[in-house]
Amino acid sequence: MSEIRVSPDQLRGLLARILGGAGMSAANAEIIAGRIVAAERDGAHSHGLIRLAGYLSSLKSGWVDGRATPAVEDAAPGLAAVDARNGFAQIALAAGTEPLLAKARANGIAALLIRNSHHFCALWPDVEPIAEAGFVAFAFVNARSRVMPWGGTRKLFGTNPMAFACPRRAGPPMVWDQASSIRAQGDVLLAAKRGETLPPGIGFDAEGRPTTDPGAVIAGGAIAPFGGHKGSSIALMVELMAAALTGGRFGFEDAAAAFPGAQTSNAGEAIIAIDPRRVAGDAFLDRAETLMRQLVEDGDARLPGDRRYAHRRDAMANGIPIARTDYDELRAQAG
Amino acid sequence: MSEIRVSPDQLRGLLARILGGAGMSAANAEIIAGRIVAAERDGAHSHGLIRLAGYLSSLKSGWVDGRATPAVEDAAPGLAAVDARNGFAQIALAAGTEPLLAKARANGIAALLIRNSHHFCALWPDVEPIAEAGFVAFAFVNARSRVMPWGGTRKLFGTNPMAFACPRRAGPPMVWDQASSIRAQGDVLLAAKRGETLPPGIGFDAEGRPTTDPGAVIAGGAIAPFGGHKGSSIALMVELMAAALTGGRFGFEDAAAAFPGAQTSNAGEAIIAIDPRRVAGDAFLDRAETLMRQLVEDGDARLPGDRRYAHRRDAMANGIPIARTDYDELRAQAG
Numbered sequence: 001m002s003e004i005r006v007s008p009d010q011l012r013g014l015l016a017r018i019l020g021g022a023g024m025s026a027a028n029a030e031i032i033a034g035r036i037v038a039a040e041r042d043g044a045h046s047h048g049l050i051r052l053a054g055y056l057s058s059l060k061s062g063w064v065d066g067r068a069t070p071a072v073e074d075a076a077p078g079l080a081a082v083d084a085r086n087g088f089a090q091i092a093l094a095a096g097t098e099p100l101l102a103k104a105r106a107n108g109i110a111a112l113l114i115r116n117s118h119h120f121c122a123l124w125p126d127v128e129p130i131a132e133a134g135f136v137a138f139a140f141v142n143a144r145s146r147v148m149p150w151g152g153t154r155k156l157f158g159t160n161p162m163a164f165a166c167p168r169r170a171g172p173p174m175v176w177d178q179a180s181s182i183r184a185q186g187d188v189l190l191a192a193k194r195g196e197t198l199p200p201g202i203g204f205d206a207e208g209r210p211t212t213d214p215g216a217v218i219a220g221g222a223i224a225p226f227g228g229h230k231g232s233s234i235a236l237m238v239e240l241m242a243a244a245l246t247g248g249r250f251g252f253e254d255a256a257a258a259f260p261g262a263q264t265s266n267a268g269e270a271i272i273a274i275d276p277r278r279v280a281g282d283a284f285l286d287r288a289e290t291l292m293r294q295l296v297e298d299g300d301a302r303l304p305g306d307r308r309y310a311h312r313r314d315a316m317a318n319g320i321p322i323a324r325t326d327y328d329e330l331r332a333q334a335g
Numbered sequence: 336m337s338e339i340r341v342s343p344d345q346l347r348g349l350l351a352r353i354l355g356g357a358g359m360s361a362a363n364a365e366i367i368a369g370r371i372v373a374a375e376r377d378g379a380h381s382h383g384l385i386r387l388a389g390y391l392s393s394l395k396s397g398w399v400d401g402r403a404t405p406a407v408e409d410a411a412p413g414l415a416a417v418d419a420r421n422g423f424a425q426i427a428l429a430a431g432t433e434p435l436l437a438k439a440r441a442n443g444i445a446a447l448l449i450r451n452s453h454h455f456c457a458l459w460p461d462v463e464p465i466a467e468a469g470f471v472a473f474a475f476v477n478a479r480s481r482v483m484p485w486g487g488t489r490k491l492f493g494t495n496p497m498a499f500a501c502p503r504r505a506g507p508p509m510v511w512d513q514a515s516s517i518r519a520q521g522d523v524l525l526a527a528k529r530g531e532t533l534p535p536g537i538g539f540d541a542e543g544r545p546t547t548d549p550g551a552v553i554a555g556g557a558i559a560p561f562g563g564h565k566g567s568s569i570a571l572m573v574e575l576m577a578a579a580l581t582g583g584r585f586g587f588e589d590a591a592a593a594f595p596g597a598q599t600s601n602a603g604e605a606i607i608a609i610d611p612r613r614v615a616g617d618a619f620l621d622r623a624e625t626l627m628r629q630l631v632e633d634g635d636a637r638l639p640g641d642r643r644y645a646h647r648r649d650a651m652a653n654g655i656p657i658a659r660t661d662y663d664e665l666r667a668q669a670g
Binding site for chain 2: 073075076077078079081106107108109110111113136149150151152153154156164166174176178182208226227228229230231233236237239240241243244245246247250252272274275276278279280281283284287288290291294295298299300301302304
């Protein structure tokens with residue numbers, strides 16, 4: 001397979017043209033194209049180019065509004081809210097980030113609560129810029145039901161990712177982003193496509209019985225939460241934070257099924273930003289570094305995100321690797 | 336074994352006298368006695384009467400100050416900070432709760448950052464009253480190193496519990512409280528005492544090798560995080576929130592070893608409170624109930640905390656069950 005290298009800007013331009021051609025406004029298309037490129041650049045392929053088809057079919061289905069202009073509300077001195085107006089969450093986040101940071105600067109802590117939004121990207125890009133601006137940040141996103149609560153018999157929670165970011169003295173922030181499920185939905189789809197079985201403890205069929213058949217998981221079954229009842233509690237927290245708190249929809253209320261081809265969920269997102277200097281002072285960054293040094297100096301332990309940053313350095317220096325056939329197809333789609 | 340029932344007030348009075356006799360101020364002793372009783376009342380025995388000896392030996396060692404008066408600082412419109420002055424975290428929390436709630440009411444979100452504190456109680460009682468007051472709440476507490484980071488070879492994190500609480504329309508809040516470790520330190524101690532082995536995947540010896548010998552885990556070894564690398568990321572987050580953000584000590588910096596008998600850690604605690612009505616309005620409680628109903632109506636799934644509340648109802652109606660020999664011993668200790 002012949003591989004070429006393309007610059008992030010070049011790839012973003014191509015993707016923005018394709019998304020614009022599918023009905024997105026130019027400004028919105030730029031933001032989503034940037035997120036797909038960021039994932040591909042960081043080697044996070046599950047949220048990279050492989051998602052383009054899902055964006056396009058969701059737009060085509062009429063389920064998500066690619067031209068949505070989010071409405072930002074000043075809900076409280078420490079709270080900004082955004083109605084994404086059935087658009088992508090990243091557009092709402094872009095509109096709400098400055099209010100969030102201004103509130104966090106003024107009060108030491110603030111939250112941004114987004115509802116009526118579709119989140120189809122990785123979650124780490126939502127918090128990385130907040131940490132780059134000097135804040136400790138949390139993010140919570142829910143999505144359509146795919147995960148079975150501990151002790152349950154049917155899916156209820158989404159794969160419900162949570163992300164956490166902490167600024168660092170030098171270099172990019174420490175950022176983790178992890179699903180509440182023991183496996184990504186994408187891994188189950190991939191196993192089904194390849195005709196493989198799942199390891200035990202991952203999946204349930206539509207009757208709630210354990211199964212190793214990925215097809216049975218996809219056909220109305222469910223994925224287990226990570227870490228047993230503890231991951232289930234985290235999935236419940238994410239659902240409450242991203243939907244109940246924002247005024248958004250729960251995963252089990254998602255109505256995408258009425259729109260054939262729709263792959264995204266209309267749900268919500270909550271972000272918290274804390275100014276770490278207000279109490280710990282400028283020493284905060286040194287203190288955080290003291291802990292992280294202990295971690296990376298031991299065995300094979302490493303900081304969450306380090307693998308992504310290694311991919312990023314390579315991509316920024318040499319371009320993003322992409323199969324020539326994929327690139328030619330993107331160029332054809334972009335017209 | 337003959338068992339009697341004692342009222343929560345009666346038991347708290349006894350414990351407060353014992354703790355006062357060990358050098359705690361009367362007000363501080365009341366708070367800690369109340370926490371031990373709350374755990375015993377809720378059937379959370381690992382943080383109940385079994386901990387009394389640890390409190391007493393920690394006080395006797397001189398490592399913790401039972402008479403500490405915490406210093407509350409108004410750090411920002413949304414942030415209150417407390418220097419626990421080497422006392423128990425619950426005393427600092429009691430001093431900081433009103434400032435925290437006032438800030439959360441005014442701004443929609445606020446945090447309380449406690450440093451120089453010893454947390455030896457369960458964590459759920461820290462957030463339950465905040466949710467009773469109408470707020471969604473998070474808590475993070477670090478402690479001396481006992482947990483090995485994923486991929487590491489030596490202990491670094493504490494068992495680092497995190498708690499989450501959400502108000503409910505009727506009855507007590509939904510509250511979970513879970514360690515970042517796959518097993519509680521208390522379970523490992525119990526296995527050692529009973530001469531049992533641990534299941535595989537729980538423990539490591541002092542050289543970082545997997546072991547099923549609880550004695551090897553206690554003798555400089557480590558416990559695994561829950562849920563693999565995801566629990567390890569959560570333990571890292573808790574360490575940053577509870578120590579770096581508050582200006583407190585990391586678990587690996589704990590100096591208790593210089594005080595023979597000391598069982599507590601001088602570390603920190605962070606609490607976040609969010610007013611859920613500022614964005615979602617009064618509908619919040621109904622929305623949260625809609626989700627929780629889905630959960631409890633399915634199979635053996637149940638809300639985190641439900642088992643504790645069942646114990647509590649029984650204890651409030653009939654008294655807290657306690658072995659007669661234990662009760663007689665407490666009375667003798669109280670003098």
